[in-house]
Amino acid sequence: MTATGKYYRIAFGLAVFTIIYNILEGLISTYLGFEDESLALFGFGADSFIEVISGLGIAHMIVRIQRRPDSNRDNFEQTALRITGFAFYALVVALVATSLYNIWTGHKPLATFWGVVISIISILVMWALVMGKRKIGKELDSAPILADANCTLVCVYMSIILLVSSGIYELWGIGYIDSIGTLALSYFAFHEGKECFEKANSEKYCGCE
Structure with missing residues (x-):
């Protein structure tokens, strides 16, 4: 196996790991968010x-550019x-x-402890993925893989928002902070959705800025 083939194999492995991790994170977060009535954790899941869904497209993209580097x-x-x-919107x-x-009804989550735990794990895992994808992207001189690394970095930002909102509620019990955190997550989700449509309608690989 050539060095290039090895790097593409690693890139594909990172994409598959991202998919599997997000499935597990989604299942756990939505369940615990529902049980604890934490909208931020549920929305995160x-x-x-x-x-x-995005990860499946990325995995397919890696296979395509490995086989046909100049293809659209x-x-x-x-x-x-x-x-x-559409799903993000x-x-x-x-x-x-x-x-x-x-916020209008004054609803408070029962607890946000799991939001703290899950967000810390997510920050560590996603940051490791960002570093791995950036390294492979640079080795392959691949703009699409580097762009995917930046998109994964957005997940780190969202995890930090969940950590802050969940941590504040656990420490001081400020009820509306869970909803404020959810609105912040919505901001990033909106921009991710916008970027998806921009990518779908052009051949550029945006960096999820």
């Missing part, structure tokens, strides 16, 4: 499921991007509406 984005990738974009509408309702 729902975002993880959407990232799975194909129908599978464009469809995955559009589905992901739908999530934003649901989270914003529920957040505002919770």
Whole structure:
């Protein structure tokens, strides 16, 4: 196996790991978020499921560029991007509406302990993935893989938001902070959805800025 082939294999492995991790994170976060009535944790988990769809497109992209380095984005990738974009927008509408309702009614989560735990784990895992993807992207001189690394970095930011909102509630019991954290997650989800549509309609590989 050539060095290039080895790096593409690692890149594909990172993409598959990202998919599997997001599935597990989504299942655990939505369940615990529902049980603890923490909208921020539940929304974080729902975002993880959407990232799975995006991850499938990334894995497919890596296989494509390995086989045909100069090829353009194909129908599978464009469809995955559009589905992901619609899903992010739908999530934003649901989270914003529920957040505002919770603020209006004064709803408080039962606990946010698991939000703290899950966010810390997510920060560590996602940061390791960012570093791994950046290293492989530089070795292959691949703009698409480097762009994916930047998108994974957005997941780190969202994890930090979950950590801050969950931690503040655990320490001081400020009820509306869970909803404020959810609105912040919605902001990033909106921009991720926007970027998905931009990617689907062009051949550029945005950096999820």
